[in-house]
Amino acid sequence: DKLLGSMMRRAENRTKDKAIGTIRSLQAQLRLLTGSCRTLLDARARGVDSLAAISSIDWERLGTAVVDAELLIAPETIDRTAELIERxxxxxxxxxxxxxxxxxxxxxxxxxxxxxxxxxxxxxxxxxxxxxxxxxxxxxxxxxxxxxxxxxxxxxxxxxxxxxxxxxxxxxxxxxxxxxxxxxxAFDSYLLPSATFDAMRARGPLPLAIDTDFENFIAGRRASLDTAIERVTILARQGELPQVRLDGNGLVISPLKAITPSDAADMRRVAYDRLPRVKITDLLLEVDSWTGFSECFTHRRSCRVADDRNALLTVILADGINLGLTRMAETCQGATLRQLAHLHDWHISEAAYGEALGRLIDVHRTVPLSALWGDGTTSSSDGQLFHAGGRGAAIGDINARNGNEPGVSFYTHVSDQYDPFASRVIAATAGEAPYVLDGLLYHATGLSIEEHYTDTGGASDHVFGLMPFFGYRFAPRLRDLKDRRLHLLPGQEAGPLLAGMTGDPVAIGHVAAHWDELLRLTTSVRSGTTTASAMLRRLSAYPRQNGLALALREVGRIERSIFMLDWLRDLDLRRRTQAGLNKGEARNALARALFFNQLGELRDRRFENQTYRASGLNLLVAAIILWNTRYLEQAVGALSIPEDVARHIAPLGWEHISLTGDYRWNVESRPDPGQLRPLRTPSSLLAA
Known part of the structure; x- marks a missing residue:
């Protein structure tokens, strides 16, 4: 896959270079051809019939130019496939x-x-x-x-x-x-065996969030579409669609206006100035004393916790800041490379990282300040590209969207309380949409997500189709919304205002024919027999109209049409989506600041180690968020910042955290149980 992909990229680049050279060569030939043709036209206009009388034409050069032009315009000279065959x-x-x-x-x-x-x-x-x-x-x-x-x-x-x-x-x-x-x-081998699925269905009900009777499901979606069409049409006629104009000239959606209080930025700076200065090692020790997350990294064989807790935290820190064990052993006193390698081999696992992350997030949700940012029922997800440098460059895939340097992407889910509750490594060339559901379905936290946001890269009709089966509302920020079509059920009318946005009707008969297969697919995903990303990758890879893929696409078109109509009339939905995506982008900025070693590049060849780096980074981000939240709560109270301003102060700052230097674990400087470090006072700020 990677070898062919690399060849195709080189062939594409070579084809572009040839096309540019061909244009330049053709210009030279065309100048000669057009000059000769102009001479012929002038001679005809003067009544000169004999070509022999036209002495100004260089017939030898003209013949050469024609031959060269014929070679240049041959399709094989500038075709990517031809260039690929040459390689x-x-x-x-x-x-x-x-x-x-x-x-x-x-x-x-x-x-x-x-x-x-x-x-x-x-x-x-x-x-x-x-x-x-x-x-x-x-x-x-x-x-x-x-x-x-x-x-x-x-x-x-x-x-x-x-x-x-x-x-x-x-x-x-x-x-x-x-x-x-x-x-x-084989595709069928990923799903529940047919006999098992039939038995589950007979015993009922299936573990899905929809009415599994096809007629009832479609009747419900038809009613939702009718209601959405009616509401949008009435508001459009009255000119009351919020920041939207829909008329005979088309659809125009105005950008959202900021509603952040004017003094929020100043209050954020003042609040963070009061936070204690702390080293990253001291921060981890303190967070571990609150949550005991290091206890999750038990021995693979004996299930015992690590004897040296500080050395274990050193290993986690090495993953999170991308330093690696060798350089960490040189930087951290009291830890040898052999000791760190042994701990990493026997105590570090993806399951342990997931359990530790769950502990941090569950504790963070109990801090009263976190309730100002959200109730933990909405989330967003986005990918963050990390280039593959050094010896690891050969393992990275080329991402045409992010440039020609190889790399991988860390795809992370973030709750409305800023908690990064899921993260995984995906190829830089992979689409993000197949992985949206994985983070929602397979996380080890107590979060109960109801509504999820992505940008355009995370949206597809297949994702729209799967979301309602698991009880999620999907609300992506679609870049090209006005160019997308509404797909209605047979017999439904959109009305004159929405007629220009209407596309082909939903193939309801095809969905009915494959309804049992859809239920088997979604039940397999829900029961853990397979993952949503594995199924979506395969369904989206079919170039032909595969029956199951087409049926899921048609269901997705119904859901996307309902969402598009809701988007036009619901300003609060647009604001929630934008706010959710902004939280994810702000979290990415903190992650980039933490992942600073090796020039922020992944230089590991093994996918397993790349996954540990992503999980270690996410755990570090969650630890900083929890620490910041607890101390911000003290600072907000001390400064009497009102709630409508405090909700705009995100727990993602790192200016007060020392991320570099020698990594020492000063257990003695850790506050007593139940106590926090004292906030910085205005006098200490002035002295500093």
């Missing part, structure tokens, strides 16, 4: 070993491709140089046929590369799977 020779050393190492399986629809895979594998295994006269060709897409077939002859380089690209796409989608593989399994 096929660099794959010859790996094609044979790769195809012969695995047993590829698939359903009937991909048998032609599987036959081609076996044919190419056999050619490399036996050392033959030519393809048979009639190789399998039904799998070749139309865009590849002009390159694979030249004058009725199959071109081997193009054929092999077409096989590899199609195999990659089918592996992604799940049409083709690999025998004995856990990641590339």
């Amino acid at each position: 096929q020779r660099s794959l010859r050393s790996v094609i044979g070993p790769f195809l012969n190492a695995f047993q590829f399986r698939g359903a009937g629809a991909v048998q032609g491709l599987l036959d081609a895979v076996r044919l190419v594998a056999d050619i490399y295994r036996t050392g033959r140089r030519r393809l048979p006269d009639k190789p399998p060709l039904r799998f070749v897409p139309p865009s590849w046929r002009p390159f694979v077939l030249r004058n009725g002859v199959v071109v081997r380089a193009a054929y092999e590369l077409c096989v590899l690209t199609q195999l990659r796409d089918r592996l992604r989608a799940g049409d083709i799977w690999v025998a004995e593989s856990r990641q590339y399994r």
